[in-house]
Amino acid sequence: MKSVAIVVAICAGLAYYVWDYNTSPTGGKAKAEASASAYADAHDPEIGDCVKVKDPQGEPLPTVVDCGSPDAQYKLGEMLPGKGMHCASEYDYGIQYRNGQKFNYTLCFTKV
Structure with a gap:
C-alpha cells in the first residue's frame, strides 16, 4: 500500500x-x-542585420528590426571582438556592446 x-x-x-x-x-x-x-535574440544583432539603437549617445542598446522597416537606422557591418576596438572609417557609427554576460564587442554600423 x-x-x-x-x-x-x-x-x-x-x-x-x-x-x-x-x-x-x-x-x-x-x-x-x-x-x-x-x-x-532581439538585442543580439549579427552581421547584415538592421537595427534601431535606443539611447545612441548614452548606453546604446541595438534592437534588430526588419531592414525595410522605417525603424531601421543602421546595418551591422562588422563585429570586432574585445572592448575599446575602433571601427574603420567606412562605418558611420560604432558602439561598445556586451552580449549578455558572455563577450564584449565593438559593433560597426553603416546608415540605412
Whole structure:
C-alpha cells in the first residue's frame, strides 16, 4: 500500500511540474524562458542585420528590426571582438556592446 502511495505522489508531482512549466496562469517557466530568449535574440544583432539603437549617445542598446522597416537606422557591418576596438572609417557609427554576460564587442554600423 505504501508503494502505491509513493507512485501516486511521484506521478502527481511530475504532473504538477509539467503543468506549471507549460501552462501556469502566471505564464509558466516555458513562457519566461522563451521571453528571455526572444529578448536576447532581439538585442543580439549579427552581421547584415538592421537595427534601431535606443539611447545612441548614452548606453546604446541595438534592437534588430526588419531592414525595410522605417525603424531601421543602421546595418551591422562588422563585429570586432574585445572592448575599446575602433571601427574603420567606412562605418558611420560604432558602439561598445556586451552580449549578455558572455563577450564584449565593438559593433560597426553603416546608415540605412
